[in-house]
Amino acid sequence: MSIRRENTKESPGITATNNTSGNVRTRIFELGNDQNRLLIAADPQDRATLQPFLEPVTLLPGEILLDVGQAIDYVYFPQSGVISLLTMVQPGQFVETCTIGREGAVGLVTGLGSGVSLSRVVVQIAGRALRMRTALLQEILPKTPSLNDIKTRYGEALISQVLQTLACNTLHSVEQRLCRWLLICRDRTASNTVPLTQEALAEMLGVQRTTVTAAARSLQARGFIRYRRGVIECTDVAGLQETSCECYALMRDTFARLLPYTYEDPPADRG
Amino acid sequence: MSIRRENTKESPGITATNNTSGNVRTRIFELGNDQNRLLIAADPQDRATLQPFLEPVTLLPGEILLDVGQAIDYVYFPQSGVISLLTMVQPGQFVETCTIGREGAVGLVTGLGSGVSLSRVVVQIAGRALRMRTALLQEILPKTPSLNDIKTRYGEALISQVLQTLACNTLHSVEQRLCRWLLICRDRTASNTVPLTQEALAEMLGVQRTTVTAAARSLQARGFIRYRRGVIECTDVAGLQETSCECYALMRDTFARLLPYTYEDPPADRG
DNA sequence: TATTTTGTGTCCGATTACGCACAGACTTGT
DNA sequence: ACAAGTCTGTGCGTAATCGGACACAAAATA
Secondary structure, eight states: OOOOGGGOOOOOOSOTTSTTTTOHHHHHHHOOOOOOHHHHHSOHHHHHHHGGGOEEEEEOTTOEEEOTTOBOOEEEEESSSEEEEEEEEETTEEEEEEEEOTTSOBSSSGGGTTSBOSSEEEEEEOEEEEEEEHHHHHHHGGGOHHHHHHHHHHHHHHHHHHHHHHHHHHHSOHHHHHHHHHHHHHHHHTOSEEOOOHHHHHHHHTSOHHHHHHHHHHHHHTTSEEEETTEEEESOHHHHHHHSOTHHHHHHHHHHHHSTTTSOOOOSSOO | OOOOGGGOOOOOOSOTTSTTTTOHHHHHHHOOOOOOHHHHHSOHHHHHHHGGGOEEEEEOTTOEEEOTTOBOOEEEEESSSEEEEEEEEETTEEEEEEEEOTTSOBSSSGGGTTSBOSSEEEEEEOEEEEEEEHHHHHHHGGGOHHHHHHHHHHHHHHHHHHHHHHHHHHHSOHHHHHHHHHHHHHHHHTOSEEOOOHHHHHHHHTSOHHHHHHHHHHHHHTTSEEEETTEEEESOHHHHHHHSOTHHHHHHHHHHHHSTTTSOOOOSSOO
């Protein structure tokens, strides 16, 4: 569960064909140019105001940043990696309601309301984040208009994402939803490599593991993905987009409309 | 589509057993004691500030109060009836993401953000509402702290409801979800009579009409509901609660926690 | 290296829901 | 009273997914 990514040595990669794949986990800790898009979008002045209070932290996969009913002490601004918001149905049973990466933040919206988390917040893919005390941010926000504006718009983007996920989960097949998830994850991480087990994906999608396996097999047979133990690699993004439902495009569009410049196009192919 | 409820005469009711059933549609226009819970929960002073700007309107079933991408000109505070938020998946295909009645408001949260609706907002069950220009409310809110506080907490309650609905739609059977819907609707209207067609319910739940029919039949066979053309009557609430998933209880609890006094218990039996 | 843990492949029957079609019954409007 | 429109009952084949089991392979651990 609590794998120490710092000690993780270079992953083997898929084959020589993809010479940089599999490095994501380590790259995170080597390069410093991953940045949180919300912070980037703020005025340099406002960003400077926050700077001294932002504390860099490492996001370890499986780590529970926050649980249902817990006080939201920190707001997290991911710089890399992927975080899931999970809603509890029964003790032990969860469904992913939202995927958050460097384009967003955790606790920025609900954290400033009642201050109690409605969801379980779990790190899915290792990364780094800047965090800040919620109370502090609440004090500072009125003095940083650009950030306050971003907060409002991000809140709306978040709701929009949840609404679309709701519709998607209600109407679309597991295969479509899996494609959507992979595409979103790819956007979040700017990488075609998704270091997740099918079991983890099944939990997030709220379906059986065997159903994910079947879908993954089918996608691989069509050449859209390639996978091995614990890693899925997107090899044909266009194919994934066609197989996915419109929900992916709708989610992207809404996000781009509400928060332009924060959701950049991922590279066509970068391990 | 646009039925004039004012002209609707007394519905026949189911049998003599339930002497007040079927009156809901007319009762709405006869009695004036239906009130919006959010407004009630506000300070009398703040409520008085709003009063002159609140305009009473009639909610006609099928009426589209707001559509995707439309500017949110008004905030609606329902006093009776039921309103649905629907998310579009394809042109013409929608799923209900949220059910709103007198315990809430339309446009209060997203209306004050970008001002553009993310959902289609449709009247499901006839009723009345007070509405107010969004821009005006935005001006007044800072001067009415109790209302501003309610707005924040209602926003969170709304998100919570959507998250739970997402999980529920993802994991639970149509029968369970139908029960949940009926129970929520019952809370919203304080009535055991749900004046909706199975077709309308199917659309909201995002399933086939025949599937709803099958579920309704089964529930009726067990004595939990009784239905005729266009009307479902809850006859055994305890049975419905047992058949429903935990989501209903979770949703109620969260709402009660965030907005105490606004979500009162519905009567055990009142047509 | 050996052992344990974890992830995947695969099979199976059972169940749920889809998708479509059509008949019949109830309302509404004329 | 009649016609048109709408809602519900029902049947039936098909597809998707569940839910559980077990074998096997790969990785982590000792």
